[in-house]
Amino acid sequence: MVSGLPRPSAVPSVDPVIELRELTRRYGNRTAVDRLTVRVQPGVVTGFLGPNGSGKSTTMRMILGLDAPDHGEALVDGVRYADLSWPLRAVGALLDAGAFHPGRSGRAHLAALAASNDIPGARVERVLRVVGLSDVADRRAGTYSLGMRQRLGIAVALLGDPGVLLLDEPVNGLDPEGIRWIRDLLRGLAAEGRTVFVSSHLIAEMALTADRLVVIGRGRLLAETTVAELVAGGDNLEDAFLRLTSQVTDHRGTDVS
Numbered sequence: 001m002v003s004g005l006p007r008p009s010a011v012p013s014v015d016p017v018i019e020l021r022e023l024t025r026r027y028g029n030r031t032a033v034d035r036l037t038v039r040v041q042p043g044v045v046t047g048f049l050g051p052n053g054s055g056k057s058t059t060m061r062m063i064l065g066l067d068a069p070d071h072g073e074a075l076v077d078g079v080r081y082a083d084l085s086w087p088l089r090a091v092g093a094l095l096d097a098g099a100f101h102p103g104r105s106g107r108a109h110l111a112a113l114a115a116s117n118d119i120p121g122a123r124v125e126r127v128l129r130v131v132g133l134s135d136v137a138d139r140r141a142g143t144y145s146l147g148m149r150q151r152l153g154i155a156v157a158l159l160g161d162p163g164v165l166l167l168d169e170p171v172n173g174l175d176p177e178g179i180r181w182i183r184d185l186l187r188g189l190a191a192e193g194r195t196v197f198v199s200s201h202l203i204a205e206m207a208l209t210a211d212r213l214v215v216i217g218r219g220r221l222l223a224e225t226t227v228a229e230l231v232a233g234g235d236n237l238e239d240a241f242l243r244l245t246s247q248v249t250d251h252r253g254t255d256v257s
């Protein structure tokens with residue numbers, strides 16, 4: 001078991017899910033997310049794919065209440081993020097691995113978050129062990145390598161033992177060992193019945209990590225499917241993805257010759 005604590009009573013007993021209903025966000029006259037309706041299921045890893053600028057981060061920010069939809073809604077366990085009693089216990093997120101005070105130790109960072117969310121202090125030690133940072137937990141987080149920062153960000157996401165995990169490009173910049181570690185962790189968390197929603201540009205990595213896929217382009221849903229279905233026509237996942245998104249890629253280079 002990855003989590004190591006009984007599910008906190010604040011987490012509803014319903015299946016943890018993410019539901020997007022007609023979710024829409026405009027910036028000026030550009031529609032970043034366009035009537036996106038998706039249900040992200042528990043028990044599997046769902047990859048969130050789309051070309052640059054297709055609206056993945058904006059969607060994740062709206063799920064976390066960091067950005068407001070112009071239309072539609074994003075629900076976690078049936079309620080909006082702002083209405084969750086103990087958000088960290090319902091949904092854990094990794095959006096920006098640098099989001100901590102550089103002068104604070106990893107342990108102090110986690111302890112402060114635990115205290116403000118009524119999470120037992122023992123949980124801090126537990127997640128430090130899960131992410132492999134126990135030995136460096138008293139070092140200032142500002143001295144951590146990129147891989148260690150990603151691990152600290154994942155420790156934050158796991159702190160409340162949430163039923164839903166949301167990770168925006170968690171393997172960015174990681175070495176092969178780190179990539180494999182995250183893959184195994186995410187698959188283990190899904191196997192425990194959690195909802196794991198993870199964006200990535202690394203298609204080959206998603207083929208190994210995800211069971212289901214949500215593919216968007218220019219803010220719109222292009223496919224909600226399984227990895228197996230998408231490659232069923234004989235394509236590899238990269239070819240299938242490029243075919244699916246060929247009409248919605250904004251910036252394309254040309255051959256040098």
Ligand SMILES: Nc1ncnc2c1ncn2[C@@H]1O[C@H](COP(=O)(O)OP(=O)(O)OP(=O)(O)O)[C@@H](O)[C@H]1O
Binds near residue numbers: 027032050052055059
């Ligand atoms: N705060 C903002 N103000 C104006 N436009 C924004 C803002 N945030 C995002 N956008 C625009 O919304 C669109 C979607 O951006 P978003 O970052 O959600 O895409 P993404 O799929 O996460 O991209 P990437 O894969 O490159 O990280 C882009 O056109 C982007 O320029």
